[in-house]
Amino acid sequence: MKEFFKELFLRDYMSRVVLIKWCISELVERVAFFPPPLTVANLNIITRLITTPNTNSSEQVEFIKSATESSKSEPNWSNFKNNVLCKQGNLNEKNIDAVMLKTMVANKKFNAALSFANHLQLSNKELSIGAINSLLYLYYEYAKEYDLSEQDKAFILKTYTHLYEKYQVLDNATCERLLHALCAINEWRKCKKVLDDIQLTGTPTHSAYSTLIGTLFKNNKKAEAMKMIDISENNRRSLRDCAYDEWMKYIFRKYKDKKTVLKYLNELCTHISKNSTVVPRATANKLKESFESLNWNVQFTEIRKQSGQCKNCDLTLDCLRLSAEEFATLQQNVKDKLIVGSDLFLKTSPEELKKFMDLVENTGPYDIVLDALNVAYTAGKGGADERIRILTTVVNHFLQQKKKILLLGRKHMLNWKRGALVQLMKKTQYFFTENISQDDPYFITAAILSGPQTDIVSRDLLRGHRFLLRTDALRQLFQRWQWEHQWMVFPSTNRFRPIIQEPLKFTPIAQQHTNGWHLPYEAENTSLEYVNDGVPDVSSWLCITQKINNN
Amino acid sequence: MQKLKMIRARKEARKKQLEESPLEEFREYPDDLLYGIQYQSLFLRIRDSSMNMFDNYRALRSIIYGQSVVIDCSYEEHMVWRETLNAAKQMTFLFGDNRIHKDPFNLHMCNVKPNGEFMKQLRKNIPSLEEPWFPMNIHSESYLDLFPKEKLVYLTPHCREELTSFDPEAVYIVGCMVDKMNNEPLSLAKAKKDGLKMAKLPLDRYIEWAPGSKKNLNINHMIPILLDLRLTGDWEFALRHIPRRKLMETKILAMQKRFDNTSLNRQDLFKSFKNVRRNSSLTMNEKKFKSKRSLYYDDM
Numbered sequence: 001m002k003e004f005f006k007e008l009f010l011r012d013y014m015s016r017v018v019l020i021k022w023c024i025s026e027l028v029e030r031v032a033f034f035p036p037p038l039t040v041a042n043l044n045i046i047t048r049l050i051t052t053p054n055t056n057s058s059e060q061v062e063f064i065k066s067a068t069e070s071s072k073s074e075p076n077w078s079n080f081k082n083n084v085l086c087k088q089g090n091l092n093e094k095n096i097d098a099v100m101l102k103t104m105v106a107n108k109k110f111n112a113a114l115s116f117a118n119h120l121q122l123s124n125k126e127l128s129i130g131a132i133n134s135l136l137y138l139y140y141e142y143a144k145e146y147d148l149s150e151q152d153k154a155f156i157l158k159t160y161t162h163l164y165e166k167y168q169v170l171d172n173a174t175c176e177r178l179l180h181a182l183c184a185i186n187e188w189r190k191c192k193k194v195l196d197d198i199q200l201t202g203t204p205t206h207s208a209y210s211t212l213i214g215t216l217f218k219n220n221k222k223a224e225a226m227k228m229i230d231i232s233e234n235n236r237r238s239l240r241d242c243a244y245d246e247w248m249k250y251i252f253r254k255y256k257d258k259k260t261v262l263k264y265l266n267e268l269c270t271h272i273s274k275n276s277t278v279v280p281r282a283t284a285n286k287l288k289e290s291f292e293s294l295n296w297n298v299q300f301t302e303i304r305k306q307s308g309q310c311k312n313c314d315l316t317l318d319c320l321r322l323s324a325e326e327f328a329t330l331q332q333n334v335k336d337k338l339i340v341g342s343d344l345f346l347k348t349s350p351e352e353l354k355k356f357m358d359l360v361e362n363t364g365p366y367d368i369v370l371d372a373l374n375v376a377y378t379a380g381k382g383g384a385d386e387r388i389r390i391l392t393t394v395v396n397h398f399l400q401q402k403k404k405i406l407l408l409g410r411k412h413m414l415n416w417k418r419g420a421l422v423q424l425m426k427k428t429q430y431f432f433t434e435n436i437s438q439d440d441p442y443f444i445t446a447a448i449l450s451g452p453q454t455d456i457v458s459r460d461l462l463r464g465h466r467f468l469l470r471t472d473a474l475r476q477l478f479q480r481w482q483w484e485h486q487w488m489v490f491p492s493t494n495r496f497r498p499i500i501q502e503p504l505k506f507t508p509i510a511q512q513h514t515n516g517w518h519l520p521y522e523a524e525n526t527s528l529e530y531v532n533d534g535v536p537d538v539s540s541w542l543c544i545t546q547k548i549n550n551n
Numbered sequence: 552m553q554k555l556k557m558i559r560a561r562k563e564a565r566k567k568q569l570e571e572s573p574l575e576e577f578r579e580y581p582d583d584l585l586y587g588i589q590y591q592s593l594f595l596r597i598r599d600s601s602m603n604m605f606d607n608y609r610a611l612r613s614i615i616y617g618q619s620v621v622i623d624c625s626y627e628e629h630m631v632w633r634e635t636l637n638a639a640k641q642m643t644f645l646f647g648d649n650r651i652h653k654d655p656f657n658l659h660m661c662n663v664k665p666n667g668e669f670m671k672q673l674r675k676n677i678p679s680l681e682e683p684w685f686p687m688n689i690h691s692e693s694y695l696d697l698f699p700k701e702k703l704v705y706l707t708p709h710c711r712e713e714l715t716s717f718d719p720e721a722v723y724i725v726g727c728m729v730d731k732m733n734n735e736p737l738s739l740a741k742a743k744k745d746g747l748k749m750a751k752l753p754l755d756r757y758i759e760w761a762p763g764s765k766k767n768l769n770i771n772h773m774i775p776i777l778l779d780l781r782l783t784g785d786w787e788f789a790l791r792h793i794p795r796r797k798l799m800e801t802k803i804l805a806m807q808k809r810f811d812n813t814s815l816n817r818q819d820l821f822k823s824f825k826n827v828r829r830n831s832s833l834t835m836n837e838k839k840f841k842s843k844r845s846l847y848y849d850d851m
Contacts, residue, residue, distance in 0.1 A: 005806040006799060012806075013762055345740035436710055436739065 060089035064103050068112040077119040098130030105138045110146075113138050121155070132159055133174055136181035143184035156181045160190060170194075172201045179208050183215040188224075191215070203235050210240035217246035220254070233275050236472065244268070244283040248290050258294055265290060269517050269544075273510035276476060284521035284542055296516065297545045303518075303538040308506025310518060312543040317506035317518060321484060326477050327452045334448045337468050338441040348437040356431060360446055363406075363429045368398050368487075369447040370428075371458035372409035373439065378459065378491045378498055384416040388424075390498055394457065394489055395424055397500055406450075408443040410435050440465060447485070455503060457487040461534045482534065483507060508536050516545035610650040610686035617657045619722050620777065621694045621703075622770065625662035626728035627669050629737055634729040639672035642727065644771040646677065646687060652778045658687050660727070661694040669727075695745060698722045703747045706773065708766045709736035710749040713756075717780045725773050752776070754793075757786050764797040 063084055067075070081096055091099055097120060104113040117135055120127060127135070136159065139152050160178060163170060170178070175198045182191050191212050198204045209232035216225035225247070232239060251264045272279060279287070288298040301312035308317040322330070344350060375394050379386035398405055405428040412435050414421065424430075431446075433439045444465060447454045466478050483504045490499040510519045523540040576585060586596045622642070627635060642660075649655045663670060674680050680687070694703060705724045706714070724747070726738040742749045754766060768776075772792050779789035795801045 002803055005803045005810070008810075009802045009806045010762065017763070343735075343740050345743045346735050346737070349743055436743075 060084050060087045060091045064100055068104055068109045095130055098134045101134035105141050110142055133177045136177040140180040140184045153185045156185055170197050176208055180211055183211045188215045206237045206240050209237050210243035213243040214246035217250040238277045241280045241282040276509040279521045281522055291544050297547050299543045301541050301543040303541055305538050310543050313545055317511055320507040330477050331448055335445050338465055359431055365450045366406045366454055367403035369406045369443050369456050371443045372407050374458040374460050375489050378489050388417050388420045410439055455485045459488045518543055606650040607686050610655050613655040614657045620656040621659045621661050621724040622727045623662055623724050624660055624727045627667050629733055635668045636672055637729045638727055639669055641769050641771040642673055643676040645774050648775050654782055660689045663689055663691050705742035705747045705749050707738035707749055708751050709739040710751055712750050713753040714750040725770055727770055757790055759799040761799045761802045
């Protein structure tokens with residue numbers, strides 16, 4: 001029985017940890033945050049049933065939701081509030097206005113919300129800042145689908161001045177709501193001050209930047225919008241659908257000549273490609289409509305991973321190799337950031353580093369650098385024999401192609417089957433780090449310092465190491481280098497022949513070719529089922545080609 | 552005028568309440584003797600300060616005859632202010648636990664910054680810290696200057712060699728840091744830099760650890776463990792100082808409790824238990840979890 005509970009606890013813990021890890025990895029890689037789908041199999045039913053906490057606190061919220069469900073004409077709001085307060089829960093007099101409005105808006109009960117807003121404004125009590133936030137939220141959401149009345153617009157402006165008189169500096173949440181509301185009434189000039197206030201405490205959200213950019217385009221302020229786009233990208237906030245949407249609408253509004261429209265649409269696509277972003281699905285649809293209105297051919301397509309060919313037009317995507325200067329910047333930065341960091345002793349020791357640098361300088365440029373531990377452990381549960389066998393297979397595979405190999409591992413590997421390992425070591429260069437030092441930064445540094453033709457062999461996605469190169473530009477360069485040079489070894493059903501996967505022959509970012517574009521977009525539901533092997537989704541791309549006029 | 556009257560009335564009421572309430576009997580332990588005018592007792596009262604002086608005597612004796620243990624306070628720049636406060640608090644506990652023990656250590660604090668936040672807080676906690684009679688040694692120099700290098704052993708959770716038995720001739724070094732936010736192996740780096748022997752406690756051999764809790768122990772757990780180890784040589788007895796929340800037993804008990812408290816139908820749950828047993832073939836994701844579990848158990 002005890003074992004059972006332990007199993008139960010571990011599953012519950014692991015499911016939560018995996019969800020959190022997944023969320024974090026998604027955040028790191030795409031800066032777009034989807035709540036993880038709860039229907040995924042990894043939530044064991046029992047743990048879910050047992051660990052659901054007592055939901056007494058939402059009794060009040062449930063009541064609010066159900067009461068506003070029926071679209072009656074205005075109920076008596078003070079009675080309603082009293083009813084809610086009588087129930088059990090977290091709401092008290094101070095936060096009830098805010099929470100009521102928020103719930104109503106979240107469930108899109110605009111009529112009820114507006115009537116409550118009216119009631120609040122007519123009563124002479126001072127509105128709490130939470131209530132003000134919720135009101136601004138209501139007006140922003142309402143303005144998305146309907147038009148605001150003059151009264152509401154006046155309220156927003158009044159609130160802006162009132163808030164800044166009362167509090168010289170506003171908090172993050174209020175600023176966000178205020179920014180959205182101001183954008184809803186096209187007051188983009190005031191938004192600048194609000195944006196600065198947000199930056200006092202943190203980075204503004206995607207929604208904040210994109211709404212502001214959208215408003216700037218709506219008001220035909222292209223230069224400002226482009227500046228704001230740069231700021232947004234520099235703060236690692238890729239654009240949301242609303243920004244792209246307004247951009248396209250602006251292009252179509254301003255330019256009537258087909259050629260000019262095309263030129264500016266190309267500008268949009270260049271922006272996507274330059275920042276290596278992935279557009280949201282809705283934007284992909286709108287892009288499709290836009291290009292089709294100009295008589296171009298647009299298809300949803302997939303890219304074949306092995307060849308980089310588009311399934312639609314059979315053109316191969318280019319492999320954007322790193323230029324000499326870009327590679328040189330990588331070389332200058334890699335040793336300092338990956339191995340030394342803040343303290344050399346955290347990952348290794350000075351003697352080890354010196355020995356390593358001597359080895360690299362003396363034995364010169366390599367063709368392949370193997371992360372020996374990673375390759376060996378594709379054997380998984382097998383013993384030392386299995387591991388040595390896989391290592392030998394991989395090494396022989398490369399030796400057949402007459403490549404110069406560097407093997408990088410840890411000293412405990414010498415305790416595996418010594419004979420076989422020594423045989424391997426005769427055929428290659430090798431370096432073994434101490435057991436308490438990290439070996440990963442070493443093999444990456446060896447490969448990069450060795451030159452632009454060196455490849456690495458490792459299944460590791462190297463995300464932690466990529467993060468340590470502090471700037472976004474360096475990280476992009478590292479990612480492209482990885483795509484170009486990383487071989488991966490996978491276990492296969494045949495124990496003696498593991499799958500050795502080549503590096504990508506193409507670069508999976510948005511690309512232009514003579515006749516059009518290939519753009520990636522975000523797929524709807526990224527399932528947890530697929531194994532992340534470092535390549536972005538190849539199954540959701542747009543193939544945009546110019547129609548060849550036959551007449 | 553009204554307000555003043557109200558305040559005065561309230562004060563008087565409170566005074567009356569205090570006088571009329573029965574005197575509270577405060578016992579620290581249930582079988583303590585009560586001293587006071589109403590109570591009779593045969594024995595002279597031994598107050599806290601005399602108990603402290605008695606313990607101080609034992610601690611001072613250990614300075615002359617006992618084994619030295621070093622507490623390395625050089626991690627202040629890696630700690631946030633809140634963590635420094637916590638470290639000072641743990642230090643106070645540590646000092647208390649040490650002198651209460653039957654056979655205390657001779658504590659040395661090394662690499663101390665005299666005007667840093669940590670020392671300021673420690674002086675607030677223990678006002679008599681720098682008195683000449685206080686049984687703790689505070690040095691600004693490093694332990695390398697005070698002790699011969701061969702005797703020093705740095706205790707860090709990030710290395711591979713385990714401490715098999717307690718060596719009464721060795722001088723053990725414990726890092727005084729609270730590293731809730733920092734994940735780097737700082738103590739390992741320090742030990743490597745100074746070229747010292749390193750060791751970690753053989754926790755996995757005697758205790759089942761729950762996943763999700765780090766194996767870095769607080770200093771006010773480490774020193775009692777070392778004290779008990781030196782006294783008895785018995786690891787099980789020494790490791791009883793580890794807080795229960797880190798261990799698997801508590802998690803199992805918690806799971807049991809939750810299961811008991813759930814309002815669901817027992818029958819349905821038991822049915823699903825059977826399914827759990829039967830589905831020994833794990834799905835792909837579950838296999839992934841299983842293989843990754845080792846990542847959470849192993850600290851490296």
